[in-house]
Amino acid sequence: MTTAAIISTAVFLISLGLIFSEKLHRTIIGFAGAVLMVGVGRWLGFYSESQAIAAIDFETIGLLAGMMILVSLLEPTGFFQFLAVWAGRLSKGRPVYLLVMLGSVTTIISMFLDNVTTVVMIAPVTILICEVLGINPMPYLIAEALLSDTGGAATLIGDPPNILIGSAAGLTFMDFILKSLPIVLVSWLTALLLLRILFRRELSTRPKNIKAILKLNPQEALDDGVTARRVLIVLGVAILFFFFSHYLAVSPAFIAIAAAAAAMIWVRPNVKDTLMRIEWSVLIFFAGLFVIVGGLNAAGVFDVLVQALAGLHIEQPLLFSILLIWVVAGLSAIVDNVPITIAMIPVIQGLGSTGMNITPLWWALVFGAGFGGNGTIIGSSANIIVACLSEKTRTPITTRLWSKSGLPVMLATCTVASILFAITYSWLSR
Amino acid sequence: MKIETCMKRNVVFIPFDTTIGDAAQMMVKRHIGILPVVDENNKPVGVVSMRDLLTLELPDFIELIEDLDFVHDFGAVETTRPGKKKLSEPVSTIMQPVKAIEEDGGLLRGYALMIQNDLYDLPVINKSGKLVGVVSRVDIGTTLLSNWSTVVQK
Numbered sequence: 001m002t003t004a005a006i007i008s009t010a011v012f013l014i015s016l017g018l019i020f021s022e023k024l025h026r027t028i029i030g031f032a033g034a035v036l037m038v039g040v041g042r043w044l045g046f047y048s049e050s051q052a053i054a055a056i057d058f059e060t061i062g063l064l065a066g067m068m069i070l071v072s073l074l075e076p077t078g079f080f081q082f083l084a085v086w087a088g089r090l091s092k093g094r095p096v097y098l099l100v101m102l103g104s105v106t107t108i109i110s111m112f113l114d115n116v117t118t119v120v121m122i123a124p125v126t127i128l129i130c131e132v133l134g135i136n137p138m139p140y141l142i143a144e145a146l147l148s149d150t151g152g153a154a155t156l157i158g159d160p161p162n163i164l165i166g167s168a169a170g171l172t173f174m175d176f177i178l179k180s181l182p183i184v185l186v187s188w189l190t191a192l193l194l195l196r197i198l199f200r201r202e203l204s205t206r207p208k209n210i211k212a213i214l215k216l217n218p219q220e221a222l223d224d225g226v227t228a229r230r231v232l233i234v235l236g237v238a239i240l241f242f243f244f245s246h247y248l249a250v251s252p253a254f255i256a257i258a259a260a261a262a263a264m265i266w267v268r269p270n271v272k273d274t275l276m277r278i279e280w281s282v283l284i285f286f287a288g289l290f291v292i293v294g295g296l297n298a299a300g301v302f303d304v305l306v307q308a309l310a311g312l313h314i315e316q317p318l319l320f321s322i323l324l325i326w327v328v329a330g331l332s333a334i335v336d337n338v339p340i341t342i343a344m345i346p347v348i349q350g351l352g353s354t355g356m357n358i359t360p361l362w363w364a365l366v367f368g369a370g371f372g373g374n375g376t377i378i379g380s381s382a383n384i385i386v387a388c389l390s391e392k393t394r395t396p397i398t399t400r401l402w403s404k405s406g407l408p409v410m411l412a413t414c415t416v417a418s419i420l421f422a423i424t425y426s427w428l429s430r
Numbered sequence: 431m432k433i434e435t436c437m438k439r440n441v442v443f444i445p446f447d448t449t450i451g452d453a454a455q456m457m458v459k460r461h462i463g464i465l466p467v468v469d470e471n472n473k474p475v476g477v478v479s480m481r482d483l484l485t486l487e488l489p490d491f492i493e494l495i496e497d498l499d500f501v502h503d504f505g506a507v508e509t510t511r512p513g514k515k516k517l518s519e520p521v522s523t524i525m526q527p528v529k530a531i532e533e534d535g536g537l538l539r540g541y542a543l544m545i546q547n548d549l550y551d552l553p554v555i556n557k558s559g560k561l562v563g564v565v566s567r568v569d570i571g572t573t574l575l576s577n578w579s580t581v582v583q584k
Contacts, residue, residue, distance in 0.1 A: 078497075081495075081500075085500065124491060124494035124495050125495065127490055127491045127494060128489075128491035128494070128495055128501065131489040131490060131491055131505075131506065131507050132489075132501070132503070132504060132505035132506060132507060133505060133506055134505065134506025134507075134510075135506075207506070208505075208506040208509075209503075209505035209506040211503070211505070212503040212504065212505025212506065213505065215502040215503040216500060216501060216502070216503075217500045217502065218500070219500075220499050220500035221500040223497070389494065392490055392493055392494065393490040394490065
């Protein structure tokens with residue numbers, strides 16, 4: 001290995017370690033790590049500013065930014081609260097139904113919109129519904145985070161790793177619907193069933209006051225129905241375009257940005273407020289990671305890695321893929337799944353250059369990154385959010401509690417995904 | 431005009447080791463909304479307001495949801511009470527830091543303190559820092575407004 005490779009690997013590993021330690025905000029680490037990588041790159045002559053800019057995948061950033069604008073228009077309308085109240089009423093206060101309804105609503109929205117925003121909006125209403133009913137909100141909050149993370153793996157725009165993988169591997173929205181969705185659906189149902197069993201005691205307590213939930217009025221929770229309808233129409237059209245993006249030969253990023261522009265023209269929001277709600281910290285984190293991993297690439301780290309992997313003579317690609325699911329899931333449980341995905345992409349691409357069929361490996365990465373985050377309380381942003389919100393209640397979610405529910409769900413969904421992966425291997429390899 | 435002209439002198443206060451439950455019953459018995467908490471030297475060390483006590487009964491969601499118009503029935507929350515364990519804790523666990531005014535302080539200064547800190551009553555202390563009274567927004571406000579009649583008469 002060259003000095004450049006060793007030093008760039010050190011920068012990457014230190015950044016990853018700092019993200020894991022949570023001593024600093026991950027965006028600061030991504031940002032400073034990128035600067036450091038370009039700095040050493042210039043010093044040792046393996047990485048330039050223009051290479052760093054080129055390493056940023058604007059396809060991913062564009063898709064994220066476009067969807068974030070749509071969400072930031074939808075956020076203040078009360079649409080999310082409306083859905084949560086509606087779901088709560090429909091359950092008629094029966095705990096198991098409530099779990100299924102809230103879990104499903106959160107999952108379906110987060111298959112198309114940012115699941116952090118979805119959870120941020122729906123979790124407070126969940127606490128409200130549970131308190132009005134006189135039951136413990138903890139199982140419902142945990143279920144919302146776990147189910148929405150699991151469901152997010154189903155679509156191209158469901159969670160950030162998918163956007164990254166779709167962009168790098170050229171997988172379309174339709175590819176995800178045909179190949180990922182069925183496996184995710186079965187895994188999701190497994191997760192739901194497991195949660196039902198794990199929380200059987202909490203879910204068997206009869207709510208003290210069922211009538212009160214029927215007096216919650218979803219229409220009143222919707223503050224601005226006109227704007228909500230407009231944004232949803234634009235979103236619906238955008239999703240249609242996502243379906244056919246392959247035939248239309250337009251990129252998902254262009255569709256998302258175009259939808260954001262159309263929605264802003266139609267809604268005429270306060271531009272400053274709308275743009276303030278965009279999660280810039282996420283976008284900068286992504287850009288920083290792209291620059292860091294671009295540095296690894298320029299230093300030839302991935303070439304060394306791929307040569308080592310090629311020397312292994314992978315004779316059992318199926319077993320290798322399933323191993324990849326578990327390795328990525330394990331890593332995603334302890335570190336953010338975004339840096340893991342960004343770092344895995346060049347490795348898989350490198351394996352492709354050795355002549356291996358890497359199509360199934362992309363799907364392994366999707367499932368590993370998607371389901372791994374469930375394992376720990378810090379595994380995904382949604383988990384952190386419900387844990388933080390629950391700290392404001394009388395029944396906070398602890399790390400110990402999470403390992404009793406999240407970890408089994410992660411193991412179960414990864415097992416189911418592995419089995420289905422093996423069964424559908426030839427289909428996934430196409 | 432000074433605070434001492436309009437404050438109430440027969441102030442009800444509690445020592446800092448009073449339990450939350452006893453403080454609540456004291457408020458009920460005396461029909462008051464604020465209890466200064468004092469140390470052995472009669473110096474205020476904190477304040478327990480009705481709000482601090484009732485927060486123990488209020489649901490968690492009121493902190494999380496801005497607009498509660500759509501919640502027509504608080505359901506089970508209406509009948510929740512703080513637990514026995516909570517009620518036997520000393521008031522020092524829930525009391526707020528004391529914001530007091532000196533007895534020779536000005537009325538407008540007192541009123542401004544209340545508005546800025548979102549308070550309805552202020553403990554009044556003397557030069558040596560001992561509790562000597564309590565003054566409410568209404569006490570200060572009516573005293574200030576009574577001066578307006580002289581303006582009209584002129």
